[in-house]
Amino acid sequence: MSEATNNTLVKFNDVSYSVPSVTTPIISRLNLSVRQGETLVLLGESGCGKTTTLKLVNRLLLPTSGDVFVEGKATTDWDPIRLRRRTGYVIQEGGLFPHFTVEQNVALVPRLDGWDEGRTRERVDELLTLVGLDPGRFADRYPRELSGGQCQRVGVARALAAEPPLLLLDEPFGALDPLTRASLQREFGELAKRLGKTAIFVTHDVREALLLGTRIGLMAAGRLVLLETPESFLHSNEEHARAYIETLHVSAMSDKL
Amino acid sequence: MSFWQFLQDNWRELLTLLRQHVSLVLISTLVAVLIGIPTGILLTRKRALRGPVLGIANIMQTIPSLALFGFLIPLPFIGGIGARTAIVALVVYALLPIIRNTVTGILGVDANVREAAVAMGMTNGQILWQVELPLAMGVILTGVRVATVISVGVTTIAAAVGAGGLGVYIFRGLRQYDNNLLLAGAVPAALMALGADFSFGLLEKYFSVQSKRDKGRSVLLKIAVATAAAILLVGSYGVWRSSRVVIASKDFTESVLLSEIVAQMLEARGVPVERQFELGGNLPHEGLISGKVDLYPEYTGTAYTAILHHPPITDPRAVYDQVKREYDEKLGVDLSPPLGFDNTFAILVRGAEARRLHLKTTSDAVPYARSWRAGFGQDFMSRADGYPGFVKAYGLQFAEQPREMDLSLTYIALASGKVDLIAGNSTEGRIAALDLVQLEDDRHYFPPYEGVYIVRKDSLARLSVLRDILNKLHDAISSEEMRRLNYEVDGKKRKPADVVREWLAQKGF
Numbered sequence: 145m146s147e148a149t150n151n152t153l154v155k156f157n158d159v160s161y162s163v164p165s166v167t168t169p170i171i172s173r174l175n176l177s178v179r180q181g182e183t184l185v186l187l188g189e190s191g192c193g194k195t196t197t198l199k200l201v202n203r204l205l206l207p208t209s210g211d212v213f214v215e216g217k218a219t220t221d222w223d224p225i226r227l228r229r230r231t232g233y234v235i236q237e238g239g240l241f242p243h244f245t246v247e248q249n250v251a252l253v254p255r256l257d258g259w260d261e262g263r264t265r266e267r268v269d270e271l272l273t274l275v276g277l278d279p280g281r282f283a284d285r286y287p288r289e290l291s292g293g294q295c296q297r298v299g300v301a302r303a304l305a306a307e308p309p310l311l312l313l314d315e316p317f318g319a320l321d322p323l324t325r326a327s328l329q330r331e332f333g334e335l336a337k338r339l340g341k342t343a344i345f346v347t348h349d350v351r352e353a354l355l356l357g358t359r360i361g362l363m364a365a366g367r368l369v370l371l372e373t374p375e376s377f378l379h380s381n382e383e384h385a386r387a388y389i390e391t392l393h394v395s396a397m398s399d400k401l
Numbered sequence: 402m403s404f405w406q407f408l409q410d411n412w413r414e415l416l417t418l419l420r421q422h423v424s425l426v427l428i429s430t431l432v433a434v435l436i437g438i439p440t441g442i443l444l445t446r447k448r449a450l451r452g453p454v455l456g457i458a459n460i461m462q463t464i465p466s467l468a469l470f471g472f473l474i475p476l477p478f479i480g481g482i483g484a485r486t487a488i489v490a491l492v493v494y495a496l497l498p499i500i501r502n503t504v505t506g507i508l509g510v511d512a513n514v515r516e517a518a519v520a521m522g523m524t525n526g527q528i529l530w531q532v533e534l535p536l537a538m539g540v541i542l543t544g545v546r547v548a549t550v551i552s553v554g555v556t557t558i559a560a561a562v563g564a565g566g567l568g569v570y571i572f573r574g575l576r577q578y579d580n581n582l583l584l585a586g587a588v589p590a591a592l593m594a595l596g597a598d599f600s601f602g603l604l605e606k607y608f609s610v611q612s613k614r615d616k617g618r619s620v621l622l623k624i625a626v627a628t629a630a631a632i633l634l635v636g637s638y639g640v641w642r643s644s645r646v647v648i649a650s651k652d653f654t655e656s657v658l659l660s661e662i663v664a665q666m667l668e669a670r671g672v673p674v675e676r677q678f679e680l681g682g683n684l685p686h687e688g689l690i691s692g693k694v695d696l697y698p699e700y701t702g703t704a705y706t707a708i709l710h711h712p713p714i715t716d717p718r719a720v721y722d723q724v725k726r727e728y729d730e731k732l733g734v735d736l737s738p739p740l741g742f743d744n745t746f747a748i749l750v751r752g753a754e755a756r757r758l759h760l761k762t763t764s765d766a767v768p769y770a771r772s773w774r775a776g777f778g779q780d781f782m783s784r785a786d787g788y789p790g791f792v793k794a795y796g797l798q799f800a801e802q803p804r805e806m807d808l809s810l811t812y813i814a815l816a817s818g819k820v821d822l823i824a825g826n827s828t829e830g831r832i833a834a835l836d837l838v839q840l841e842d843d844r845h846y847f848p849p850y851e852g853v854y855i856v857r858k859d860s861l862a863r864l865s866v867l868r869d870i871l872n873k874l875h876d877a878i879s880s881e882e883m884r885r886l887n888y889e890v891d892g893k894k895r896k897p898a899d900v901v902r903e904w905l906a907q908k909g910f
Binding site (some may be wrong): 238 | 512518519522524536
């Protein structure tokens with residue numbers, strides 16, 4: 145069954161996921177569409193299944209029931225390697241290869257895909273500049289010589305390197321200090337818009353969700369309880385949403401004090 | 402002789418042994434790496450296999466090395482005496498640290514890094530070569546380091562299976578109670594172990610500083626260089642065999658002398674000889690039967706009781722004839738004419754005691770034995786024609802269970818008063834020098850042990866000159882003569898080859 149709508153890039157069709165050792169499913173009957181060019185933020189507390197949802201998209205996990213469609217094809221039908229080369233993946237701790245330089249990390253997928261050296265080098269320079277790192281200074285450094293923020297920038301550059309249509313990000317800025325985090329959030333937002341990328345962004349930070357999402361998918365206990373634009377989210381009466389909104393007010397109040 | 406003098410005289414032989422030792426360690430470690438690392442990689446993919454395989458490798462490592470050599474010898478293809486068997490055993494010992502560290506190293510790679518690698522669309526092969534192996538290399542190298550250092554030590558025992566190496570000096574030094582030999586064997590081995598440990602330590606540091614690019618490739622290069630070096634060493638190790646006569650000897654001086662005699666006589670007549678001397682236990686016999694050895698010196702009594710398993714008798718002619726006939730019928734092997742001496746078990750006591758208590762025969766000693774301690778070699782204790790029959794025949798009882806020790810040490814133990822009675826060799830060179838007295842075997846318990854050569858019939862057929870030599874040696878060495886020759890080596894610390902050369906010139910052979 146092929147569900148190819150013009151601009152639906154990812155579609156979850158009644159997807160459930162469970163593991164043998166846990167009785168309750170991690171994800172229950174999830175239905176979701178991600179449109180081209182949008183940034184869908186999956187928001188929820190720890191254990192709600194948002195990271196699992198993300199991993200079902202690039203086939204790090206396979207659904208126990210239901211289907212996940214990427215570019216109209218079920219993930220079970222995709223060659224995993226091809227699928228993953230078409231999805232950029234950014235995780236919280238960066239996951240940069242410690243024994244590769246910044247340049248080698250960013251150039252990883254292009255090299256795997258057999259790009260010629262000249263094109264690869266150009267691309268690396270272009271991307272490093274794009275994420276705010278001077279290639280001349282950073283290309284030959286190793287990850288352990290970089291700060292947390294710099295590592296995450298490299299991680300984003302790496303994810304973008306082979307020009308994938310889809311980006312998957314799992315709390316990419318969670319481990320950073322508030323100032324760096326704010327700065328990166330802003331830059332990422334501009335970047336995604338400028339490049340026209342489609343992104344699925346996982347976070348537990350409601351402010352980040354409101355800032356970056358074109359739509360927010362609120363998850364709780366393996367279920368999608370709300371899927372709205374940020375404005376509608378703020379005015380929602382759904383209980384989980386309200387709980388998040390409360391936190392905004394509290395911190396706003398403490399700002400005033 | 403000072404140690405430095407010893408080194409000056411023997412540096413050529415030491416260098417040969419050193420080269421053999423390095424060869425053995427290098428080849429076996431390389432093979433263990435080639436088997437162990439892929440196995441380790443496999444185990445990281447298949448959790449179910451991990452327990453069983455690591456368990457087996459663990460068990461193999463707990464087998465005492467000498468026992469492992471013993472198990473391997475009779476096996477076809479990988480068995481036999483010499484370097485090949487030793488290498489198989491050494492590989493077995495090296496496997497556990499290498500496999501285990503490969504598994505640990507790879508499983509220890511940061512889970513985030515591995516997840517990122519998978520998510521980026523790297524194939525399993527790419528992940529292995531570009532991510533897992535480079536990051537695990539430090540830990541894997543530690544495993545190889547441990548394996549190599551163990552190897553250097555275990556290789557000293559390889560001398561017992563005729564593989565050469567520094568162990569030759571160590572065993573010989575123990576046998577002849579010679580510190581120079583011991584040091585010359587043990588010190589280079591220790592230095593080698595330290596050197597290996599140190600070099601690998603440097604290599605590991607190189608890899609753990611995670612700042613090297615393309616580590617996978619440079620490791621392969623190093624392995625290639627090491628392999629080339631190993632092959633060069635092996636090539637020069639000497640694999641030429643075809644037209645040579647292989648002469649073995651047991652691991653004591655008299656046996657070496659007798660073998661050296663035939664070896665030099667053959668070489669003087671233009672026949673190349675390969676010497677496999679100082680083999681432990683039953684190896685000369687096994688080697689002869691399996692065709693790897695052409696000739697070795699034996700004693701009629703030993704063949705009669707220990708090999709053919711007959712109860713002991715005392716008529717030398719009967720023993721000789723029986724052994725000759727049975728060896729011919731059952732084993733296709735021939736006996737040379739007797740050499741002219743009898744190396745029987747000599748019941749020895751200190752000269753002072755013998756004179757004080759007027760001891761002439763073994764029966765004289767029986768009443769005093771109750772307050773004596775005895776010391777015997779492994780051979781005497783385990784053979785049917787040894788200790789068990791001996792005490793029964795004489796109704797002997799000692800103060801306690803006899804001490805079992807290396808035969809060559811029993812003479813010193815007796816002389817220094819640590820034991821009061823031993824069963825040594827009647828042709829032992831040091832008997833007179835240590836003022837030991839042989840008690841007559843008045844009950845004729847011990848069978849005759851005439852010295853002969855055991856030789857394969859096909860070797861005799863191939864080389865008529867061999868038959869001539871063996872006939873020439875008929876009755877050529879009396880017991881006194883044998884004792885004197887033994888003393889030249891054991892007492893005066895001369896080299897067997899020199900003693901033999903001198904003797905052959907003297908006799909005009």
